[in-house]
Amino acid sequence: MKFYLTKAAQRQAESGEPRSQDGARARASTASAALDESSRRARSRRSVGQAPAPTATAASAPAAPPPPISRSKPAKGVIAIGGVPRVDLLPPEVRAERHAAVNVRRAWTGVVGLVVIVGVAGATAAIYASAATATLASSQKETSSLIMQSAGFSEVNTVQNETDLVGAAVRVGGSTDIDWPSYLAKVKATVPNGMELATVTIDSATPVVAYAQATTPLEGQRVATLTFSSTSSSLPDVPTWLTSLRTLPGYTDASAGTVALSAGVYTSNVVVHVDSEAFSKAYSKEGK
Incomplete structure (x- = not known):
């Protein structure tokens, strides 16, 4: 039905x-x-x-x-x-007010979250700053302790400083040192047979005064000048001697002077320039 x-x-x-x-x-x-x-x-x-x-x-x-x-x-x-x-008879103003209230609540929620984040960051920074301050205080304390301990060795430090000063003075003073006995022995070995080395004149640099250099364009730098005088009963072989002088340490250049005959004896002069390679370096750190 x-x-x-x-x-x-x-x-x-x-x-x-x-x-x-x-x-x-x-x-x-x-x-x-x-x-x-x-x-x-x-x-x-x-x-x-x-x-x-x-x-x-x-x-x-x-x-x-x-x-x-x-x-x-x-x-x-x-x-x-x-x-x-x-039928929805709610006025639009009420909806707008409710929507604004929701936005205000969200804004306040964001503000509270931001305050919390800032607070956490500030607390973390404060913790790190406290740790750094403690480390700095510990380092300062250790430094003060080391200074107090080193004060008991003040005399040792003074002696050490004086020793270093003397060593520096020795190195400066010996910077232009040339082992002349050994060097002259090498010069004597270069003299040809029939000739004898009569006199030697040495002009070298000092630690406080620079050595005067030649004004001639073809002459090299030098730190010392040696003037030799030799005698022989026959005409001296000066060219051979000049060639042998090139084997000397620090050799720069050499030139022959005059050859004179007196009472049957020939006298000849030779000038030799040497550079810094002739230094002995006995008083420098490299020479030790």
Whole structure:
């Protein structure tokens, strides 16, 4: 059996709040529809030869209760026909005020978070600063202790400084030293046979005065000048001697002087210039 509800009955069933007059009208309409359907089916059965079904008058037939109506929420995307109408009468100013309140709460939350971060950073920096201060105080204390301990060795430090000063003076004073005995022995070995070394004149640099250099363009730098005088009974072989002098340490250049004959004896002069390679370096650190 099917029941057809009017729109008023459907709205009444969905709202769940029946009204006195509307409810009575809805029930009467439902009962009338049920009786008409029952009479129609009885007439159809008699027309096909079936046994007649007992009929009931409108007064004696009880009103059939309407079937339960589900109040489940409509699915999304489906328009509910006959639903409860809703109207949002909230002013826009109230929504704007609520939205502003939400923004204010978010802003205050950000401010509180920033304050927390700054506080944590400040606390961390304070901890590191305290540790650095403690380390500095410990280092200063250790330095003061070392200074106090070194004060007991002040005399030793004085002697050490004086020793260093004397050593520096020795190195400066011996910077132009040439081992002349050994050097003259090498010069004597270069004298040719038949000639004898008679006199030697030495002019060398000093630690405090620079040695005068030659003005002749072809002469090299020198730190000392040696002038030799030799004698021989025959004509001296000066060119051979000049060639042998090139083997001397620090040799720069050499030149022959005059050759004189007196009482059967030949006297010849030779001038030799030497550079810094002739220094002995006995008093420098490199020479030790």
